[in-house]
Amino acid sequence: MKTRCLIVDDEPLARELIRGHVEKLENFEIVAECSDAMKALNVLREKTIDLMFMDIQMPQITGIAFLKTLKHPPKVIITTAYREFALEGFELDVVDYLLKPITFERFLKSVNKFYQTNQDEVQLVTGSNSERTVEESFIYIRENKKVVKVYLSEIRYIEGLSEYIQLFTDKRKIITKTSMSLMEEKLPKENFLRIHKSFIVSIPKIEAFTTNTIEIQGKELPIGRSYKNAVLSALNFAGSVAGV
Numbered sequence: 001m002k003t004r005c006l007i008v009d010d011e012p013l014a015r016e017l018i019r020g021h022v023e024k025l026e027n028f029e030i031v032a033e034c035s036d037a038m039k040a041l042n043v044l045r046e047k048t049i050d051l052m053f054m055d056i057q058m059p060q061i062t063g064i065a066f067l068k069t070l071k072h073p074p075k076v077i078i079t080t081a082y083r084e085f086a087l088e089g090f091e092l093d094v095v096d097y098l099l100k101p102i103t104f105e106r107f108l109k110s111v112n113k114f115y116q117t118n119q120d121e122v123q124l125v126t127g128s129n130s131e132r133t134v135e136e137s138f139i140y141i142r143e144n145k146k147v148v149k150v151y152l153s154e155i156r157y158i159e160g161l162s163e164y165i166q167l168f169t170d171k172r173k174i175i176t177k178t179s180m181s182l183m184e185e186k187l188p189k190e191n192f193l194r195i196h197k198s199f200i201v202s203i204p205k206i207e208a209f210t211t212n213t214i215e216i217q218g219k220e221l222p223i224g225r226s227y228k229n230a231v232l233s234a235l236n237f238a239g240s241v242a243g244v
Contacts, residue, residue, distance in 0.1 A: 003114075004048055007033045008040040008063070009055040009079065014100065018053050018079060021107045028111075035059075037066035048163050049074040051095075051114055056080040067092050072164065072177070077110050139186065141167065141176050150174065152191065156216050158183060158200040168219075195231050196224035209235065 005022055007030060009015045015033050022028050031047050034040040036059050043049065052074050056063040063080075067073055076092075081100045096110035138151045154169040160180040167174040184194050194200050199221050201214055208215040211232065212223055223231050 002027050002029045003050045004029060004031045006031055006040060006043055006047075006049045006052045006074070008035075008037065008052060008058070009033075010035045010058045011055070014055065014079065017102060018107075021102070021104050022053075024104065025111065037061045037063065040066070044070070044074070050163065051075045051077065053077050053079050056082060064092070067094075074163070075114055077114065137188075141174055143174055143176055148174065152187070152202075153204075155192075155202050156205045157202060157219070157221060160198040193231060193234050195227050196222050197227075199224075203234070206235075 005028055007015050007018050007022075009018070012035075015035075019030060019033065022030055028051075031049060032043045034043060038060060040052070040054070044052075054063045054067075054076055056078060057080065058066075063078065067076065076094045078094050078097045079100060079102060080098070083099060095114045098106060098110055137153075138149050140147050141150050150167060150169060154171060156168045156170065158180070159166045159168070161175075163179070164175055164177050165180060165183055167176070180194075180198070180200065184192075184200055187200065191203055192200055193203055195214055199214075201216060201221060205216045206214055207217070209223075211228065213220045214223060214231075215221075
């Protein structure tokens with residue numbers, strides 16, 4: 001899956017430079033380019049953006065002020081000619097702060113930082129040599145600016161919300177920015193099952209199921225058509241679906 005990028009800068013030459021750098025990266029694509037924050041806001045409302053390259057000094061509203069208005073901003077790399085906003089930028093949890101003119105070498109360093117922060121949103125901890133049981137294993141989840149521990153045995157199901165996911169546990173709901181595909185890769189397949197493009201369930205938490213739904217703690221979750229055979233097979237039910 002490619003990283004979807006948005007470039008926001010009121011200078012055409014600056015946008016062209018960033019575009020040229022991005023186009024050298026195989027796993028990145030430019031979804032849109034905007035000359036001001038208001039146009040960028042419309043793009044963020046309509047499209048999924050993973051990474052935004054944003055200038056600070058722009059018409060109508062500065063990049064810093066714009067970032068403060070966003071409830072769930074994408075990852076951001078600031079591109080600017082002004083050093084004095086660096087501290088404020090990092091306080092807003094940006095990935096990096098690039099000073100113009102931006103060389104490809106420096107740009108690539110920022111992209112690597114983006115990869116690192118993106119991968120660290122969810123980290124499975126199982127202990128050395130996989131010695132821990134599922135009950136003992138846990139995931140570190142980045143929630144806002146904190147990293148919280150979630151035991152696998154407490155997870156009921158996971159729901160995908162565009163570029164975010166919701167983890168429903170025995171104790172509470174947790175929202176973090178990551179993909180369902182990455183989450184699926186992190187979880188042990190013998191205990192967790194993808195039943196729909198938007199749902200992963202804990203197999204031990206399943207209380208009942210049909211050919212179309214899974215029931216967990218009184219909550220009915222849909223089984224996606226393309227997942228049905230794999231789900232029923234995983235639940236050892238493929239041979240008798242007609243009896244449901």
